[in-house]
Amino acid sequence: MADLLPAPYYSALSLAFSSYAGRPSVLADRRVVRLGRTMSFGRVILSSATGNEPMALVSSAVAML
Helix, strand or coil, rough: CCCCCCEEEEEEEEEECCCCCCCCEEEEEEEEECCCEEEEEEEEEEEEEECEEEEEEEEEEEEEC
16 A cells, blocks of 8 residues: 555536525535546536526546646
């Protein structure tokens, strides 16, 4: 176990807000857009629990080096 080293990675995250939730609860719908051996992409859509309207979009990319 002493020979195992953590894999280096590079990550990028983008967050865009489109509206304000106020007091209601927030739901997160997450999806893996693409899962590869060296690169992975994901997306999270945050929406209001009452109106189900999108409030924010989070996009991420992770590269295993």
